[in-house]
Amino acid sequence: MSKQAPATERLERISKKLHLPDYRRHIFLCTGGDCASSEVQGQAWSFLKKRLAELGLVDGDAAVFRSKADCLRVCTEGPVAVVYPEGTWYRHCDEESLERIIQEHLIGGRPVEELAIARNAVCGGHAPTDGA
Numbered sequence: 721m722s723k724q725a726p727a728t729e730r731l732e733r734i735s736k737k738l739h740l741p742d743y744r745r746h747i748f749l750c751t752g753g754d755c756a757s758s759e760v761q762g763q764a765w766s767f768l769k770k771r772l773a774e775l776g777l778v779d780g781d782a783a784v785f786r787s788k789a790d791c792l793r794v795c796t797e798g799p800v801a802v803v804y805p806e807g808t809w810y811r812h813c814d815e816e817s818l819e820r821i822i823q824e825h826l827i828g829g830r831p832v833e834e835l836a837i838a839r840n841a842v843c844g845g846h847a848p849t850d851g852a
Contacts, residue, residue, distance in 0.1 A: 739779045740785070742780060742783050743785040747785070747801055748804075754795045755798020756798035760799060765788060794809070799814070801813045
């Protein structure tokens, strides 16, 4: 058995455990840059993790993957976040704004225009509907 086979099997197990094929959206939140204080960024990250879990959005068909980003390079009006596949960038991602982003964009599929600062459309700017 080659060394590649065990590594591939391990990656497949990790992918399955994390439900990677099931995610419909992915939110990256800046938690280490200069866009906001580390305290504000930490509070935003804690809220995002807790709220997605409370809403049952961590695993399953409508799940949302979340990732910390050390710095998203906007460095003002943060914390800054970006949601894919739509590629919508957001400013002022405090608890109130994150709740709107969760409800309106991550669940409802409609970007929050008042908080959006830029778009970089991936998949034509729409969430995939073919299960891919």
